Structures are given as structure tokens and as C-alpha cells.
Amino acid sequence: MTKNYILDWTFPNLGKYYRNVPPIRGSLNERLKDAKRLGLTRIEVPFDLVREENDEYLVLNKKIGDVITKDDFVLLYGDNSSKFEGYYVLHTDPELKRAHTLYWNLAEWRNRYLESIVEFSDFVGKPPSAIEFHPSKPKRSKKYMIYSILEAFDKFKGAGFSPYIMIENRTGMYISTVNDMINFYKEVSENLSPNELSKFGFCIDISQLYTQMRKDPVNDLKKLPKDYILGWHIHYRHKPPSNQDSIGWKSIAKLISETENAFYLPEVFKFNDVIKTIKYIENMLKH
Numbered sequence: 001m002t003k004n005y006i007l008d009w010t011f012p013n014l015g016k017y018y019r020n021v022p023p024i025r026g027s028l029n030e031r032l033k034d035a036k037r038l039g040l041t042r043i044e045v046p047f048d049l050v051r052e053e054n055d056e057y058l059v060l061n062k063k064i065g066d067v068i069t070k071d072d073f074v075l076l077y078g079d080n081s082s083k084f085e086g087y088y089v090l091h092t093d094p095e096l097k098r099a100h101t102l103y104w105n106l107a108e109w110r111n112r113y114l115e116s117i118v119e120f121s122d123f124v125g126k127p128p129s130a131i132e133f134h135p136s137k138p139k140r141s142k143k144y145m146i147y148s149i150l151e152a153f154d155k156f157k158g159a160g161f162s163p164y165i166m167i168e169n170r171t172g173m174y175i176s177t178v179n180d181m182i183n184f185y186k187e188v189s190e191n192l193s194p195n196e197l198s199k200f201g202f203c204i205d206i207s208q209l210y211t212q213m214r215k216d217p218v219n220d221l222k223k224l225p226k227d228y229i230l231g232w233h234i235h236y237r238h239k240p241p242s243n244q245d246s247i248g249w250k251s252i253a254k255l256i257s258e259t260e261n262a263f264y265l266p267e268v269f270k271f272n273d274v275i276k277t278i279k280y281i282e283n284m285l286k287h
């Protein structure tokens with residue numbers, strides 16, 4: 001995508017884009033402008049359920065945790081009539097906030113959520129390069145999360161596009177360890193066509209994995225076949241990684257550089273931390 005860096009980085013979602021007046025979550029073009037300052041052309045776009053923050057639910061006249069739909073997009077992301085010239089990765093709701101629930105166990109909800117992604121692609125004028133989904137608690141994910149993936153492939157195919165589909169690990173949730181990923185991949189591979197399977201994989205959040213495993217996750221990660229991995233979230237508790245962390249970033253840097261075509265995200269919240277994170281990892285790859 002870009003020749004400026006060794007790895008193919010995506011510009012992250014930052015705190016500065018959120019505000020009290022529409023567009024409440026900030027526009028895509030605003031993000032792209034910042035991304036371009038770093039020589040990047042792909043941005044991450046947050047696609048959370050309706051939030052409490054900034055009175056979003058009041059502006060949208062919805063309940064906290066509702067699925068956002070096409071009537072909401074202009075209020076959240078601005079008028080998109082000035083075309084979006086970049087690329088984007090859609091980061092769907094991570095279920096971090098109170099009253100945000102991913103009902104992967106409910107067919108009707110899954111359909112509504114996937115439909116809203118199709119509507120959003122129409123709104124932007126192009127589909128996302130990749131979509132990140134998050135596991136919920138085991139009771140809402142075990143036996144059901146698989147349907148969300150199969151239905152996502154069907155839904156997007158029906159809409160005429162084929163983004164990469166990733167699942168991000170989350171501490172304490174249905175997919176939180178490397179073993180969880182291996183088991184889930186087996187389930188998925190039995191149900192997807194080879195073509196679809198080539199577009200499915202995990203987005204590995206190293207910091208979340210570290211919190212879950214309570215140790216440097218590098219040895220576990222080495223057990224994970226490379227073709228299971230489509231993305232990496234790089235940060236240490238949403239700060240740039242450093243030599244003081246209990247994670248051996250040097251071996252992590254080498255490991256993550258070995259996954260072909262992966263999406264790399266410096267998952268930090270401040271603009272200056274984006275380039276710090278990128279440089280920290282890339283310097284390790286150079287020396």
C-alpha cells in the first residue's frame with residue numbers, strides 16, 4: 001500500500017475525533033488527512049453500537065447499545081458527499097462499554113448488524129478493506145460466533161464485495177488465547193470455501209493477549225500457523241511499546257513481519273504515539 005514503511009500500517013482511530021456536535025465520531029476525511037501526514041492511506045473507522053459518550057444516543061434518538069443504521073451515519077460521520085479517497089478497516093464494537101452487547105447468539109440481531117455494515121459501505125461509497133469482529137462472552141459466542149462469520153461472508157457476497165474478515169482476541173472473552181484461535185479456525189475452516197477461508201483470519205492484539213496469558217505471548221504465538229493471521233494490533237495498554245514492557249518486542253517485531261499481507265495497526269489514542277509505535281517496531285526490524 002505504501003512504500004514509506006516496511007509494514008503495511010493502518011492509521012488508528014484517535015480520541016481527538018470525538019465531539020458533542022455532529023459529526024460526533026468525526027469524519028472519515030478528517031482521519032484520512034491525518035493519516036496522509038504520516039504517508040498512510042488506510043484508516044481505521046470505529047463502528048461501535050450507539051454510545052453514551054457525547055450524548056450520542058440522545059442525538060440519534062436511540063438507546064445505548066442499539067445497532068447504528070443508515071439514518072445515523074451523517075450525524076456520526078458527517079456528510080460524505082465529498083468523496084472518500086482512501087481505504088478503511090471497519091472496527092466493529094468491542095463490547096467494552098456499559099450496555100454494549102454483541103448478541104451473536106441471536107440470528108435477527110446478527111442480520112441487522114451485518115446489514116448495517118452493508119449500509120455503511122454504501123454510505124462511504126466503497127466497502128472496507130477488512131472488518132474486525134469481536135467475541136462476546138462464551139454464552140453469547142460459543143456455537144454462535146461461527147454463524148456470524150458464515151453469515152458475514154454470505155451477506156457481503158450478496159452485496160457484491162469481499163472484505164477480509166478478522167476476529168480480534170479479547171481478554172476474558174470467547175476468543176482470548178492462542179488455543180481459542182486454533183480451535184475456532186478449525187470450526188471455520190470446516191464451513192468456509194477455500195476462497196472464503198483465504199479472506200478469514202485473526203487480528204491479534206498483543207497487549208490483550210499478554211493480559212490474558214499473564215506472560216509474554218511470543219512462544220504461544222509461534223504455535224499459530226501464519227495463514228491464520230490477518231492483522232496485528234500493536235500497543236502496550238494503548239501506549240507505544242517500550243523496552244520497559246514485559247513483552248519482548250524484538251521477537252514480536254520479527255514474528256509479525258513474517259505474516260504476509262497482514263494489516264498492522266498502532267492501536268494508540270494520540271497522534272504523536274502513532275508514529276512512535278511505527279518507528280519503535282520498524283527500527284527493530286532494521287537492526
Ligand SMILES: [Zn+2]
Pocket residue numbers: 168205233267
Ligand atoms: Zn485491539
